Amino acid sequence: MHPLNWAIVIVYLVYVVWDGIRRSKGTHEIEGYFLANRNLPWWAVGLSVMATQLSAVTMIGTTGQGATDGLRFVQFYFGLPIAMVILGVTLVPFLHGARVFTAYEYLERRFDPRTRSLTAFLFLISRGLSCGTIIAAPAVVFSAMFGWNMLWSVGLIGIPTVIYTMVGGVQAVTWADVKQIVLIVGALIAIVIAILIKLPVGTDEALRLAGAAGRMRAFDFSFNPRSSR
Numbered sequence: 001m002h003p004l005n006w007a008i009v010i011v012y013l014v015y016v017v018w019d020g021i022r023r024s025k026g027t028h029e030i031e032g033y034f035l036a037n038r039n040l041p042w043w044a045v046g047l048s049v050m051a052t053q054l055s056a057v058t059m060i061g062t063t064g065q066g067a068t069d070g071l072r073f074v075q076f077y078f079g080l081p082i083a084m085v086i087l088g089v090t091l092v093p094f095l096h097g098a099r100v101f102t103a104y105e106y107l108e109r110r111f112d113p114r115t116r117s118l119t120a121f122l123f124l125i126s127r128g129l130s131c132g133t134i135i136a137a138p139a140v141v142f143s144a145m146f147g148w149n150m151l152w153s154v155g156l157i158g159i160p161t162v163i164y165t166m167v168g169g170v171q172a173v174t175w176a177d178v179k180q181i182v183l184i185v186g187a188l189i190a191i192v193i194a195i196l197i198k199l200p201v202g203t204d205e206a207l208r209l210a211g212a213a214g215r216m217r218a219f220d221f222s223f224n225p226r227s228s229r
Contacts, residue, residue: 013160016179020164020172033169034101040171044178051177053080054184056138070217 031037065073100106104123108116139153164172199206210216 012183016176017160017164019179020168020176023168023171023175030101032171036169036171036174040174044174047181048174048177049084051181051184054181055134057134059184060137060141066215070215072218074218 062073095103095106098106098109100109102120104116104120107119135154135157136150138157139150142148142153142156143150164176196203201209207216
């Protein structure tokens with residue numbers, strides 16, 4: 001990459017870590033650390049949720065899948081907003097009214113500590129495996145682009161995240177997510193504009209060619225049921 005690109009990446013990482021540490025003020029108590037003292041603005045929480053859903057696996061995996069298999073994977077994303085709305089009007093107000101720090105705390109109240117420990121353990125295992133994949137995906141890209149060792153690539157991605165998360169708690173994570181979603185959306189808009197400008201054919205022709213190649217198919221209802229005789 002150009003030295004200017006490296007400077008932007010380094011400055012961004014340093015700023016995210018510094019801002020996360022700066023926002024650690026007021027997180028010394030358990031409610032401040034886990035719930036940000038319950039004073040985060042709604043729009044910041046919403047953007048944080050969006051950034052959490054949009055991981056490196058989404059950016060790398062779905063683009064590759066779309067290039068090789070078409071847009072059938074978007075069927076999942078059609079249902080996701082509906083699920084979020086249902087949870088937002090049912091489960092979220094319920095847990096907020098229960099004044100708990102986690103859903104697992106409520107499970108302990110409702111059942112017993114063993115239920116809380118089991119479900120929390122299963123969640124941590126699943127998230128650990130998921131985070132390993134999420135970090136490995138961009139690390140593979142870094143390793144292929146720059147010839148870096150995979151361990152160094154994983155460290156570059158994971159260490160700053162661990163630092164601001166451990167030090168700043170939910171407050172730092174939320175505002176880091178806000179910065180990241182703004183950066184991601186801005187970059188995606190810039191990429192789309194650059195692609196449209198540099199297309200060797202018109203947009204209509206490009207979409208027609210993609211459709212003819214089966215890359216624009218979001219739903220595939222073609223099946224051959226056995227004819228009844």
